[in-house]
Amino acid sequence: MAKRRRRAAWLVMRVANAFFRLAGNPVEAIADDDEWRSWEVDCFAMLHGPAYGAGVNPEGTPVVSVLPGGDLSRLLGTGELRPRHLAAAGLELRRAHEFHSSYYAGRWSHSDPHTGNFLFDAATGRARLVDFEMRHHRDLPEARRHADDLLVMLQDVCGRCERDAWLPLAEGFLAGYGRREIVASLEPLLRVPRGIPRLWWAVRTSWMSRTELIGRIAGLRESLGRIVGLPDGDGCGGPPRAIISARSPARGHCLQ
């Protein structure tokens, strides 16, 4: 499939980047078309090749293989998103975070891994990442970039799921991700800010009321200790096996 951008995308992105700076969001949309093309193709090939390919067609448009499954945003929208889907997304994000990136001179991060950017294949229970149009600031420490990726997904789910579904979904995702030191480092990020940063949180959480949002985020903060305190199921520092096997067909396996 061809990945196209609107004609004035660069302008939209420059405005978005100005807003991100004001809001303290540590990412930038890749405004330059050439840079975006190579980032889109390189990231796709790195994560999904050689089984799935990516390249640029003669018109200069990035073309990527169609990945199996449907995106998690659709499941979230219809109320069908379950912890096992998010556990698979967490596991895939963990795998993606293992790749070295010369751009970051460290391990790679996505910077926009919300539910719409994960495809889930029900036949295999596997999730895959798409949409490489944004990047973290290069000077942000690797661990902070990885924690920010977790936060992006959590904000999206938090703003759009039923109240009772929130904690099981969030825990499924974090258990699937399974890197305790990164999950623990989320604690200071789980604070709903004020001012312009609050505006960005509002966008990310689908304009959920502040009271509801604070309640949900506080609930997750409280359960973080329990999540990171779980013993390893398999001794490899991976996702606790009890949670993954109960909730996901994508069972935890050692990635490090």
Ligand SMILES: Nc1ncnc2c1ncn2[C@@H]1O[C@H](COP(=O)(O)OP(=O)(O)OP(=O)(O)O)[C@@H](O)[C@H]1O
């Ligand atoms: N390689 C792929 N295989 C299958 N589906 C894909 C692939 N890439 C993207 N999609 C689907 O297309 C949707 C939009 O693509 P993508 O996220 O890359 O671009 P976007 O900039 O978010 O586009 P849009 O603004 O149209 O949402 C994804 O949510 C996903 O459902």
Ligand SMILES: [Mg+2]
């Ligand atoms: Mg997208």
